[in-house]
Amino acid sequence: MNVTVFGTGYVGLVQAAVLAEAGNKVVCIDIDEDKVARLTQGHIPIYEPGLEPLVENSIAAGNLSFSTDAAHGVAHGELIFIAVGTPPDEDGSADLRHVLTVAATIAGHMDEKKFIITKSTVPVGTADKVRTAVEGKLAERGRSDLDFDVISNPEFLKEGSAVADCMKPDRIIIGTSDDESEQKLRQLYAPFNRNHDRILVMDVKSAELTKYAANCMLATKISFMNEMANIADRMGADIEAVRQGIGSDPRVGYHFIYPGIGYGGSCFPKDVKALISSAREMDLPAEILTSVESCNERQKHYLVNKVEAHFAGELAGRTFALWGLSFKPNTDDMREAPARVLMERLWEQGARVQAFDPEAMDECRRIYGARDDLQLCGSKEEALDGADALIVATEWQQFKAIDIPSVKSALKQPVVFDGRNLYDPQQLVGAGIEYYCVGRPQ
Ligand code: UGA
Numbered sequence: 001m002n003v004t005v006f007g008t009g010y011v012g013l014v015q016a017a018v019l020a021e022a023g024n025k026v027v028c029i030d031i032d033e034d035k036v037a038r039l040t041q042g043h044i045p046i047y048e049p050g051l052e053p054l055v056e057n058s059i060a061a062g063n064l065s066f067s068t069d070a071a072h073g074v075a076h077g078e079l080i081f082i083a084v085g086t087p088p089d090e091d092g093s094a095d096l097r098h099v100l101t102v103a104a105t106i107a108g109h110m111d112e113k114k115f116i117i118t119k120s121t122v123p124v125g126t127a128d129k130v131r132t133a134v135e136g137k138l139a140e141r142g143r144s145d146l147d148f149d150v151i152s153n154p155e156f157l158k159e160g161s162a163v164a165d166c167m168k169p170d171r172i173i174i175g176t177s178d179d180e181s182e183q184k185l186r187q188l189y190a191p192f193n194r195n196h197d198r199i200l201v202m203d204v205k206s207a208e209l210t211k212y213a214a215n216c217m218l219a220t221k222i223s224f225m226n227e228m229a230n231i232a233d234r235m236g237a238d239i240e241a242v243r244q245g246i247g248s249d250p251r252v253g254y255h256f257i258y259p260g261i262g263y264g265g266s267c268f269p270k271d272v273k274a275l276i277s278s279a280r281e282m283d284l285p286a287e288i289l290t291s292v293e294s295c296n297e298r299q300k301h302y303l304v305n306k307v308e309a310h311f312a313g314e315l316a317g318r319t320f321a322l323w324g325l326s327f328k329p330n331t332d333d334m335r336e337a338p339a340r341v342l343m344e345r346l347w348e349q350g351a352r353v354q355a356f357d358p359e360a361m362d363e364c365r366r367i368y369g370a371r372d373d374l375q376l377c378g379s380k381e382e383a384l385d386g387a388d389a390l391i392v393a394t395e396w397q398q399f400k401a402i403d404i405p406s407v408k409s410a411l412k413q414p415v416v417f418d419g420r421n422l423y424d425p426q427q428l429v430g431a432g433i434e435y436y437c438v439g440r441p442q
Contacts, residue, residue, distance in 0.1 A: 001188055004029060004077025006102045008039060008066065010046060010162060010266075011119055011155050012083030017051060018166040020058035022191040028066045029073035039066040047332040047359045050163040074109035079184060081153075082130070083119040092273030093281075094123050103130040107137030113147040115184050119155055121211050121271060123278050127152050127175070127204045151176040152204045153185065154211035159265065160330030167192060172199045175207020212278075215271040216289055221256045222263045223295040229259035229439025230302070239439030240421060259438045261393065261419035262299035264327030264336035269296070300341040303391065303419045306436045307346070310389075310415060316350030321387035321411070323380055324394025324420075325357035325364050332359040334367060338419065339393035347373050356383040358396055384410035395420040404431045 001024045005016040008030040020026040030036050035045060042056040058064035067073060074080065084098040099120055106116060116134065118127055127150045138144050152175030157165040169192055174185045182201055186193075193199055202210070225243065232239040239259050247254035263269070272293050279286035308315065327337035334340060343353050355364065356377045368374055377383040380399065384390060390411060392399055400422050408414045408431060415434040416423070425442060428435040435442055 001025070001079060001184075002077050003027070003079045003081065003188070004073040005081040005083055005119075006030075006070075006073065006105075007082065007084035007098075007120070008032075008035060009083065009085055010048070010159065011157070012081065013039075013044070013046075013055070014048065014051060014157060014162045014166050015081065015083060015119060015155065016064060017054040017058055018163065018192075019188070020061075020064035021054055024063065024188070025076070026058070026064050027073050027076045028064070029068065029070055030066065031068060033068055036066045036068050048162050049160065049330060054163060070105045071109045074106050074114070075111075077114070079115045079117060079188060080106055081117045081119045083155075086120050086122055086270075086274075088270050088273055091277055093277040094121070094270070094274045096122065096126060096129065099126065100129060100133045103133040104137045107134040107148075108141070110138075110146060110148070111143070115149055115151060115181055117151045117153045117185070118208075119153055121154060121215075121267070121274075122152075122208060123212075123274060124205050124208045126208060149176065149178050149181045150204070151178075151181050151185065152207035154207060156211075156214065159333055160328065169198055173207045173210055174199060174201045175204040175210075176201070177203055212271055212275045215268055216275055216292070218256055219263055219268040219272050219296070220288065220292045222258075222260075222268075223292040223299070225257045225259045226262065226299045226302075226438075227295055230299075232439040236441050237439075238441060259421065260299075260395075261303050261338040261342075261438065262296045264300075264338055265331075265333060266335045269293075269336045272296075300338045301345070302438065303338075303393075303417050303436070304342050304345045307389070307391065307417055308349075310417075310434070310436065313349075315346060318388045319352040319354060319386065320346055321383040321385075321390045322353050322355040323357075323383065323390065323392045323399045324396055325355055326360040326394055329394055329396045330359075332357075332363045334360055334363050337393075340367075342391065342393055342419075343368075343374070347371075354383045354385070354387055356380045357394065358398060381406070381410070386410070386412065388412045389415040389417060391417045391419070392422060393419050395422055402428075404428065404433065408433055 003019055003024050003026045005012045005028045008028050016026045016028045044052045082099055082102045086094040089095045131150045172189050229239040243257055246252045272289055276286045276289045325339045352373045354375045354377050361376050418437040421437045425435050
């Protein structure tokens, strides 16, 4: 099928590459000329396992191309995805400017029927706004005779496993009440819908809300567990035992109940805020989500509060080794990362940070620039060198194995603050290391 994708961010790029690999002819349109030039050479601006070869192969096979020419994109695609960003406004609501601009662009160039698919996470009612924008532009052109449909088809990919999630989706949500649109998308997704049926067809608004409900549910699980961890911490219980104790009930399940120092990334914080904002517009208080959000903000301070308490508030002049900068493993993304709150609080108090992350070093440099109180190190060992204490903020695989004697000898004070419960408290304490983690007795 001929497919056009507007927006070459995470969502658009991954979806485009996966559809191209399945044999579709995919054109990606972006307004950023530099990015388009780099993508055309096969250079991927983000770290996402498996994406680069997929893009390179699809370009070589002639199934994937990149362009800034919107008219070409609109002419090419019978199916046109809108996968541009929806950054939060001041009040947390999603800013639809880019989505609606693309809608008007499509209407400005189309001269035959188009299936317009919203892939960006957009508030309930956005498809209607896209429809109105398209109708408005077509009327302006005197082309109200042209037919089109707007379909909601939210994505559920996770950073770090985006390609796999896209190739083997848990579910494919098609929000439309139009039979032809449903058939088109069924055809497009047929290669990803083998063995058992993953396609769920529903009305547009339910599809839009499903996306938010999914992320808000997951964020709620995390904040709930973090609250339990804080309670366990004060009560002297072990949240890791409690986690297994509740996870064994299939109604709760083991997934996504790991306590830590808060969720981050581009999705959960943004989507929770956006749904709160949408609910409030309708005079609904969204009490659970409001608490999920505030618990998460507080949780980002959990570990640094422990650091302060340990050093009796005297952090000036101290050096901290920091393992992990990205908001989670297998990504270089530092948006809303707990490590940022941590570093910024340490800096405010005059401490230095020696940081190491397997992928996010460039991103950290881009965000914070060169500063005296930040040293970006070449390895996790180098980060430890001469530091007062070690702080672990992200559960990268390579941090899970800890060489206790060398950590102990590299640190001035053998103390480890673990925001992801990676280590066995008894082992560390037994080796003479003071150990702080989340919701487990020391
Ligand atoms: C999330 C959802 O998981 C995807 O299904 C969704 O498609 C995506 O948002 C989106 O809306 O685009 P992502 O932001 O990539 O994906 O990250 P997750 O893997 O879900 O992790 C989110 C955060 O929760 C991370 O900071 C992680 O450390 C934290 N987390 C996760 C916990 O603290 N505990 C857990 O048990 C699980």
